[in-house]
Amino acid sequence: MILVIGGAGYIGSHMLKYLLHKGERVVVLDNFSTGHRGALVGGIIEEGDLRDPDTLNRMFRKHDIECVMHFAAFIFAGESMRDPAKYYDNNVLGCLRLMEAMRLHGVQQIIFSSTAAVYGEPTEIPIPETHPLNPTNTYGETKRVMEGMLHWYGQAYGIRSIALRYFNAAGADPEGELGEDHRPEEHLIPLTLFAALGRRESIAVFGTDYDTPDGSCVRDYVHVWDLCEAHYLALQRLRSGVSSAVYNLGNGQGYSVLEVIRAAERVVGKPIPTIYAARRPGDPARLVASSEKAQRELGWTPRYPALETMIEHAYQWFLKHPKGYDA
Ligand SMILES: NC(=O)c1ccc[n+]([C@@H]2O[C@H](COP(=O)([O-])OP(=O)(O)OC[C@H]3O[C@@H](n4cnc5c(N)ncnc54)[C@H](O)[C@@H]3O)[C@@H](O)[C@H]2O)c1
Incomplete structure (x- = not known):
């Protein structure tokens, strides 16, 4: 199992659906702090908090867990700078409690959601996994600490891990059943589509004077379903008995903020109100992954690399769910 x-979150809910499609038995643990009951399409659902050792002990006693996929974290860089305590508590303490429970119950495999934010300001593009980790915000720092925990628990207690450093997760379930519903939303593609749909007045471009072809920031977008596929390949790899590893997950191709807005305009078929604002502190000009290692070792090739496909899938879900999930 x-x-x-x-x-119940954005990426975890897609993963649940993906695993069920593959015939895996799945149990979900979620405290619904940012996730949605409406995003759960099957499996066994356990409501509870990752930081609570009793909950974890109950889970591990009750279910025969082969591997953990750990998506539960707070994810907003800006908020993490205003309230680092919230991030250390949920992300770092949550991970520690989980690793302790895994150790206690002899569960030896974990796939972990890490992030490009562990790298900070890149000194090399595309960014390889060997790039130094210099996070510039508390969110990225908590993920760096969590990755370290996996590493040292692996060394000492034999827990094997695969940490997947996602760049910008985007898109939605290609079948249209699941989508992205962060509250508040802070990601570029949903915010751009909200501006197109009249759910907000406009989309803001922060900085037009970066050292990039059109002056706006460049990011690497990866389809949420491709992330799920990478997790599934990582699961196979852990099952085959390999040792721990870290992989970047991105397209290896960057798109600027203005390119994202133009692509969204093509998808929705009309201009999207756009405003131009000053740079935000701490935003690197370019963040683009080298996913060569994931392609080579996991055999992962993104199935939906085109930006317009990601935007189209997101758009279809927003059209059908103008207020997001009901619960
Ligand atoms: N969204 C992205 O672009 C992106 C990029 C890089 C990395 N990640 C990582 O991927 C993971 C998932 O991101 P997401 O966008 O799906 O976030 P999300 O907020 O949609 O999902 C997180 C889920 O975890 C649950 N949760 C949080 N704290 C919990 C706790 N203490 N106990 C039990 N459940 C808890 C929430 O209720 C929610 O269902 C995160 O770890 C994030 O750091 C996301």
Whole structure:
């Protein structure tokens, strides 16, 4: 049985659906702090908090867990700078409690959601996994600490881990059943589509004087379903007995903020109100992954690399769910 922690969230809910499609048995643990009951399409659902050792002990006693997929974390860089305590508590303490429970119950495999934010300001593009980790915000720092925990727990207690450093997760379930519903939303593609749909007045471009072809920031977008595929390949790899590893997950191709807005305009078929604002502190000009290692070792090739496909899938879900999930 696979334990998906944070399975009611954006990426975790897609993962749940993906695993069920593959015929895996899945149990979800979620406290619904940012996730949605309406995003759960099957499996066994356990409501509870990752930081609570009793909850974890109950889970591990009750279910025969082969591997944990750990998606449960707070994810906003800006908020993490205003309230680092919230991030250390949920992300770092949550991970520590989980690793302790895994150790206690002899669960030896974990796939972990890490992030490009562990790298900070890149000194090399595309960014390889060997790039130094210099996070510039508390969110990225908590993920760096969590990755370290996996590493040292692996060394000492034999827990094998695969940490997947996602760049910008985007898009939605190609079948249209699941989508992205962060509240508040802070990601570029949903915010751009909200501006197109009249759910907000406009989309803001922060900085037009970066050292990039059109002056706006460049990011690497990866389809949420491709992320799920990479997790599934990582699961196969852990099952085959390999040692721990870290992989970047991105397209290896960057798109600027203005390119994203133009692509969204093509998808929705009309201009999207756009405003131009000053740079935000701490935003690197370019963040683009080298995913060569994931392609080589996991055999992962993104199935939906085109930006317009990601935007189209997101758009279709927003059209059908103008207020997001009901619960
Ligand atoms: N969204 C992205 O672009 C992106 C990029 C890089 C990395 N990530 C990582 O991927 C993971 C999932 O991101 P997401 O966008 O799906 O976030 P999300 O907020 O949609 O999902 C997180 C889920 O975890 C649950 N959760 C949080 N704290 C919990 C706790 N203490 N106990 C139990 N459940 C808890 C929430 O209720 C929610 O269902 C995160 O770890 C994030 O850092 C996301």
